[in-house]
Amino acid sequence: MKTRTIFILSMLVLITGACSLRQLPSDIQDTPIVSIDTPTLPAAVVDTPTSPANATIVPLSTLPGSPVGSSPTLVKIAFLDASNGWGIAANDGGSILRTADGGASWVNVTPLGLTGLGLSTDISVLNVNTVWVLVPNADFFTGKLYRTTDGGLTWATFDAPFGGAYLQFLDGNTGRALADLGAGAGSQAVEMFQTSDGGATWLSVFNNDPSRPDSSGSLPLGGIKNGMTFLDANTGWVTGTRPMDGDVYLFVTHDGGVSWEQQSIPLPAGYESYQYMPQAPVFFGNDGFLPLVIYLSGTTDFTFYTTHDGGTTWTGDPNNATRVVTPGRYTFTDSLHGWSWDGGSNFYFTNDGTQIWGGMAASLDLSDRLAQLEFVPASIGQFTGWALTGTDDAGHSQLYRTADNGSSWTPLIP
DSSP states (O other): OOOEEEOSOOHHHHHHTGGGSOOOOHHHHTSOOOOOOOOOOOOOOOOOOOOOTTOOOOOGGGSSOOBOOSOOOEEEEEESSSSOEEEEEOGGGOEEEEESSTTSSOEEOOOTTOOOOSTTOEEEESSSSOEEEEEEOTTSSSEEEEEESSTTSSOEEEEESOSSEEEEESSSSOEEEEEEEEEETTEEEEEEEEESSTTSSOEEEEEOOTTSTTOOOSSOSBBEEEEEEESSSSOEEEEEEOSOTTOOOEEEESSTTSSOEEOOOOOOTTGGGSEEEEOOOEEETTEEEEEEEEEOSSOEEEEEEEESSTTSSOBOOTTOGGGEEOSOEEEESSSSOEEEEOSSSOEEEESSTTSSOEEEOOSOOOTTTEEEEEEEEEETTEEEEEEEEOOOTTSOOOEEEESSTTSSOEEEEO
């Protein structure tokens, strides 16, 4: 099970955009919340997508789409290998793009008539041929789901009972969606949906909306949810944050999202007085990583807990300086190799599953601009990576590629 889902909402979007979302009951809205200084959030990452060795990749030359200009405004990317990737562009009404040369050039494969794509668009890539794109409707609580199984040659369109959601497909049929129902005053209502037919239909199995008679509190209303990962059809996690000392907002389900329970992780002595923000776990088989932001007194640490039993237990040591990095974007290619970067001078690499992070110098400065970091295996001991910036005041984004593990970068979209 290796899929990459690029999520539609980050915690910052939920907080700053809460006024535009469906309102929670007034007693929830009036609940005071303690302010936390939030660092730049790491990119939400779920297993790197791969194309099966025997898969027939649909060549770009057979697609009805046309090449795009030299500077599309990319807002989302997902690479399968050093050559093949997908992207969402926000310029000229938005578009769905494919590349077969590592991002040097792109082809527009957007379904005919589809417009309005951008930052609110979610893309879930199973392999180079099978992709889902979720586009919210104007109400943001319903949407249209587009699916291709032939690399963008044709698309099926389905009505989705959600517009903003964390979306993950485990295979061509089995999918999970954690839909946003509204946030306010440090609380967020969500609804869990399942599909077994590739997104054509969805079944609601859980919600914590206090205004609904079928709501459940096993995944609490309190807390802003920032990610979802399923290991298989039954076992999954939701992460988030709430301003409570010693609280790690990590909830696990073993019945496909119908019920939830909080999962504890070991914290060193004295750490019960700090606040935490875990991110959605990343899995490669039964090996996995749990990114964890720790708000210390006057500073912020970032570390990764690990599992080798499919998330049954998690281990980590925030006291070990070799396991702590500066908060930034992160990505993993397998159970050993990972990168974490704040866009500036703090660039880290691990080749032992986050037990030790080593620093390296980068030839590129994207401080306060780095939006997404991607790496894929290229050859033995070598990895190809991409760095995507957020859009600037002129509505333009930049894309860079590295072929030497991150030491030097070449502009693809300057």
